[in-house]
Amino acid sequence: MQQIRQEAAVQNARQLIEKLNEHCFDRCIPKPSTSLSKGEESCFSACMEKYMSAWNTVSRSYVARLQKEGQAQGGL
């Protein structure tokens, strides 16, 4: 069971990295050149942090909403 939990966590992290890379590549590297510039690199690290903050915000809002709806349903 521990193994299943761990694999779920790995899958979750992989999913986050995949999406993060997708968005940040799109935003920070519109025209890929022969190497990453300093500007692109700093954009990327800011973007990574931003995407993770966004993920946490969504996670909090979504879970709070689910809990609220769960309570409303339980109260009926």
Place this chain on the structure above:
Amino acid sequence: MDSVNPSAGNIDLSKLNDKDKQELQQFVVNESQKARIQGNIHNLTDMCFKKCITSKISAGKLDKYEEPCMQNCVERFMDANHLVMRQLEQMRTA
């Protein structure tokens, strides 16, 4: 994902006692719910990031417009979801 634990591969589920069966079932229910919720969070982040983070990315923190935008995005998506369900219900009973 091919690395299946050899000891876990040949458990005969029918040999479990009732208590273990119930525990296992609860575990599966819990874990799949968790996985579904996490999947939804990924999709929502994906969608809302596109909508809310439109200005140039210079800082790592969400700014004072982006944070509430993300929250509203989640809330309105849920509202929209409920709206669809209600409309479908109406169409079904009409």
